[in-house]
Structures are given as structure tokens and as C-alpha cells.
Amino acid sequence: MRSMMSCKEVSALVSRSREERVSVLERMKIRLHLTFCEACSRFERQVRFMDRAMKDYVRKDPERGGEAPGLSEEARERIRQALRGRKNQ
Amino acid sequence: MIAPTDPECWISEYGDELYRYALSLLGRESDAEDAVQETFAAALRSLEGFSGRSSEKTWLFGILKHKIADHLRRESRYWTVDDSGEEGDAFDRFLENGRWARPPSDWGDPERSLENRRFWEVFGECLGHLPVGLARVFSLKVLEERPMEEICAELGISSDNANVRMYRARLSLRECLDRRWFGKDGGRNTGD
Numbered sequence A: 001m002r003s004m005m006s007c008k009e010v011s012a013l014v015s016r017s018r019e020e021r022v023s024v025l026e027r028m029k030i031r032l033h034l035t036f037c038e039a040c041s042r043f044e045r046q047v048r049f050m051d052r053a054m055k056d057y058v059r060k061d062p063e064r065g066g067e068a069p070g071l072s073e074e075a076r077e078r079i080r081q082a083l084r085g086r087k088n089q
Numbered sequence B: 001m002i003a004p005t006d007p008e009c010w011i012s013e014y015g016d017e018l019y020r021y022a023l024s025l026l027g028r029e030s031d032a033e034d035a036v037q038e039t040f041a042a043a044l045r046s047l048e049g050f051s052g053r054s055s056e057k058t059w060l061f062g063i064l065k066h067k068i069a070d071h072l073r074r075e076s077r078y079w080t081v082d083d084s085g086e087e088g089d090a091f092d093r094f095l096e097n098g099r100w101a102r103p104p105s106d107w108g109d110p111e112r113s114l115e116n117r118r119f120w121e122v123f124g125e126c127l128g129h130l131p132v133g134l135a136r137v138f139s140l141k142v143l144e145e146r147p148m149e150e151i152c153a154e155l156g157i158s159s160d161n162a163n164v165r166m167y168r169a170r171l172s173l174r175e176c177l178d179r180r181w182f183g184k185d186g187g188r189n190t191g192d
Helices: A007-016 A024-036 A038-064 A073-087 B007-026 B029-045 B056-078 B087-092 B110-115 B117-129 B132-144 B148-155 B159-182
Strands: none
Touching: A007 A024, A007 A038, A007 B159, A024 A038, A038 B110, A038 B117, A038 B132, A038 B159, A073 B007, A073 B029, B007 B029, B007 B056, B029 B056, B056 B132, B056 B148, B110 B159, B117 B132, B117 B159, B132 B148, B132 B159, B148 B159
16 A cells, blocks of 8 residues: 655645645545655645634735726716616616 | 615625635626625615624625635536546545655645735735636635535535545645745745
């Protein structure tokens, strides 16, 4: 039996473990691999960070504002018209 | 002062914010505009339903999130296999023996970047570079905060397929952030 997994296998498993429960054996294999592999340890930390950042990105977006372009004047007018139409129905 | 719940004011008050939010998750301007319009239309229909329990803005964002999720579910029908990424790209990242071709670099204390406005711009751009079928699974999972199986069932994709998409999305996003943010000094020196 092969007990050590490659970085390629471990990284895929680390990713999968964010979405679903992985088996006890798989968890042990991840732990073992991460103990010896700095690259995969970094990957694991970065995956957790990115998931968190993605959450913040979605949640905090309303408060962020920023320089990104907003609605164009045409779109604004189109929506205004549509709303007026509905209001008068 | 503007009346608090006047639909005519919504566009000027919240239009840009709603639009930017929708654009960050939908990726296409026309889709984002439609989502904003549908949000206002739905809000108008359920104006009585708004009791002022939450702020008007929170209420509108809540509606928008539903609209975006609906859109993503509709769109998922047109994702092709290619959207999950070339079969080869995962392989390029690893050597024949399964080790990293370019091992992830040290990101130091990445949480510090969360306070940096410029980081979020880069983050948004990196998300924008993901193939559509990858970015959307990622967005939907975070947006809906539901078990992946439920989302998969709705999207009509298998959980294996979703896992592959999430894995590739993370690999790509990671590389982009590495290249554009953490790899440079910018990530560590988040003073500005």
C-alpha cells in the first residue's frame, strides 16, 4: 500500500476537503504529507485564505465602493423607464 | 431630503453599488444591468413587504443576491466541459512525479491584505480571469452558503465535476494572486 501521496493528489484532496468530509484515512494522509511538504502546507493555508477572502469579497462588496465603473447613463435611463412603466401599471 | 423608500431614488442612491456587486459575480455588464433592473422591479412589486426591519440597502442587496443566483443557475446549462479547464492545465502545474512544477511562494501574513483596497481590485481582476464555469461555481457556493450537493443538483453537475471546478478555480486564483499581489512586495507592505 502506498501511504505517501504526491503533491498533486494532496492538493486536490485539500481542495475537496473544503466542500465535503473526507475519510479519516485521507485526513491522516493529508496531515502526514503536510508535515513534510512546505509547498503543500502553503497551498493549504492559501486555500483557506482564498475561501475567506471570497466570502469577504461577496459580503463586504456593498461597503467597498471604489473606482470601478458604475451604471452607464444609458443603463440608468433604461432602468428608470422600466420602473416607471411598472409603477403606472 | 429624499423619501427613504422612493423607487425613483433607488437608481441614484444604490444603482452603482448594486451594479458593481452584480458585475463582480456575473462578469458581464449587460447581465449585471439586467440583474439590477430585475432587483428594482421585484422590490417595487413587494414594496409592502418591506417593513423597514432591515435597511433599504440590505433589503435590495438581499433581492439582488437571489437574482444573481437565479441567473447563475440558468447560465450553468450552457457551461461546456471546457469551462472546467483544459484537462492538461492541472498537469502543467505538476511534474511527472506529482510534485509542484512551481511551488507556491510564501504569502507571509495574507490577512493583512484584506484591509487593502488595492488588494480587492486585484482579487476581483483575478476572479474575472477565471473561466466562466469555474468562477461561477465558486461564487455560487460562497453566495448561497448551502451544501455543495444541493448546488450541484440544481446546476445539474456531478459532485466530482464540481470538485474539479473548485480545485481548478483555486489553482488559477492562487497563481494569479501569487503573480499579481503576493509575489511582489505589494502583498507584504500593506501600509498604504
